[in-house]
Amino acid sequence: MKNSKIFEESKKYMPGGVNSPVRAYKGMPITPPIIKSGKGVIIKDENGKEYIDFVLAWGPMLLGHSDEDVVTTICETVQSAIAFGAPTELELLMGKFLCENLENIDMVRMVNSGTEATMSAVKLARGYTNKSKIIKFAGCYHGHFDGFLIEAGSGVLTEGIPGSLGVPKESIENTLIGVYNNGEQVRELFKTYGKDIAAIIIEPVAGNMGVIKAEENFMKTLRELCDEYGALLVFDEVMSGFRVAFKGAQTLFNVKPDLVTYAKIMGGGLPCGAYGGRREVMEQLSPMGGVYQAGTMSGNPVVMAAGLATLNKLKENPDLYTHIEKMGERLEKGMLEIAKEKNIPLVVNRQGGMMTMFFTNLKEVRCYDDVKTCNVEMFKKYFLHMLENGFNIPPSQFEALFLSVKHNEEHIDKFLETFRNFN
Numbered sequence: 509m510k511n512s513k514i515f516e517e518s519k520k521y522m523p524g525g526v527n528s529p530v531r532a533y534k535g536m537p538i539t540p541p542i543i544k545s546g547k548g549v550i551i552k553d554e555n556g557k558e559y560i561d562f563v564l565a566w567g568p569m570l571l572g573h574s575d576e577d578v579v580t581t582i583c584e585t586v587q588s589a590i591a592f593g594a595p596t597e598l599e600l601l602m603g604k605f606l607c608e609n610l611e612n613i614d615m616v617r618m619v620n621s622g623t624e625a626t627m628s629a630v631k632l633a634r635g636y637t638n639k640s641k642i643i644k645f646a647g648c649y650h651g652h653f654d655g656f657l658i659e660a661g662s663g664v665l666t667e668g669i670p671g672s673l674g675v676p677k678e679s680i681e682n683t684l685i686g687v688y689n690n691g692e693q694v695r696e697l698f699k700t701y702g703k704d705i706a707a708i709i710i711e712p713v714a715g716n717m718g719v720i721k722a723e724e725n726f727m728k729t730l731r732e733l734c735d736e737y738g739a740l741l742v743f744d745e746v747m748s749g750f751r752v753a754f755k756g757a758q759t760l761f762n763v764k765p766d767l768v769t770y771a772k773i774m775g776g777g778l779p780c781g782a783y784g785g786r787r788e789v790m791e792q793l794s795p796m797g798g799v800y801q802a803g804t805m806s807g808n809p810v811v812m813a814a815g816l817a818t819l820n821k822l823k824e825n826p827d828l829y830t831h832i833e834k835m836g837e838r839l840e841k842g843m844l845e846i847a848k849e850k851n852i853p854l855v856v857n858r859q860g861g862m863m864t865m866f867f868t869n870l871k872e873v874r875c876y877d878d879v880k881t882c883n884v885e886m887f888k889k890y891f892l893h894m895l896e897n898g899f900n901i902p903p904s905q906f907e908a909l910f911l912s913v914k915h916n917e918e919h920i921d922k923f924l925e926t927f928r929n930f931n
């Protein structure tokens with residue numbers, strides 16, 4: 509079947525024809541390509557059209573699609589281990605890898621998605637501190653847990669709705685909204701609600717309102733406030749983990765989190781997630797402590813194996829990050845030069861292999877209110893032009909574009925040439 513036929517049929521059986529809203533291209537005058545296969549950075553749709561992929565499954569495919577080592581590992585593992593719902597050595601290997609290679613992770617719990625990781629981390633923080641409120645930042649997305657679906661960025665922002673129906677006010681009344689990169693505003697929140705705040709959760713490099721890096725002083729203020737009031741600092745590294753650096757965004761700041769969440773890259777493209785941190789906090793999890801969190805598929809052997817194959821490859825080849833940085837720099841520099849030539853107002857925010865081109869007249873983009881100044885109509889035109897010419901990029905101004913180790917200069921230069929022809 510061809511793209512449009514599959515999409516029309518899919519709509520009969522799945523709401524909007526998709527299993528995650530952003531894939532539906534809502535707000536775009538076209539239906540999404542239906543992807544059939546991928547190898548390296550090239551993906552192919554059901555019409556046989558090829559695209560150079562800058563979405564990479566929304567981040568996970570840092571090694572490119574169907575990396576040989578990951579494929580081999582998956583094939584070998586499924587011969588004898590698919591799921592047991594019992595402890596396995598592969599879980600130990602993954603747990604040990606994360607604790608030994610990442611910073612500030614004494615213990616870890618495996619889950620199946622980023623949402624599970626963040627909602628469980630927040631529950632743990634509440635259990636540990638015996639407090640109820642959390643602070644999340646406007647424009648940050650931490651998954652579809654009720655308590656996060658307020659000023660949530662990403663798909664929610666693209667759809668132009670403030671949160672979600674079906675979320676009772678009781679579920680969000682303990683969620684306070686912070687302003688990204690504004691430490692004084694967060695200080696005011698603590699002055700008013702400090703004794704009830706269990707945790708701050710933050711994307712240290714935000715990707716879900718487009719890419720925005722937190723500023724060092726702001727992060728220091730968050731740490732100080734958490735220490736002063738007895739709250740935990742949770743870094744959501746679902747997107748930035750293993751991407752902006754092998755050890756994640758943590759390495760960009762001189763600030764220690766209490767808990768960190770991971771997903772995406774750590775599963776090598778299979779459904780995964782994890783949260784970890786300080787031993788005394790993690791020991792509050794059941795069966796050791798009183799915070800209950802469980803999962804039939806958690807620590808699944810195939811996922812652990814695919815994840816370990818990916819993470820080991822990244823650890824053993826630090827030059828892969830140097831390559832991504834070079835490609836990112838080339839793309840960023842090229843986009844800014846072309847935008848200047850063409851008189852297109854553009855701010856590019858990039859951290860390693862994640863970046864966003866903001867079509868705005870502002871000089872810099874530092875928070876959600878800045879993002880909202882973007883010319884969404886211009887973004888739409890740009891997106892359609894790129895897609896038409898064989899570049900798969902996120903269909904939203906409020907998302908990050910991703911690079912993999914398989915992108916090369918030719919891919920980047922073609923991208924730039926195509927942008928040059930945009931009008």
Ligand SMILES: Cc1ncc(COP(=O)(O)O)c(C=O)c1O
Binds near residue numbers: 649715746747771
């Ligand atoms: C920073 C961040 N946290 C959490 C999530 C939720 O992860 P998942 O979609 O795996 O539930 C995402 C998803 O994009 C994310 O970017």
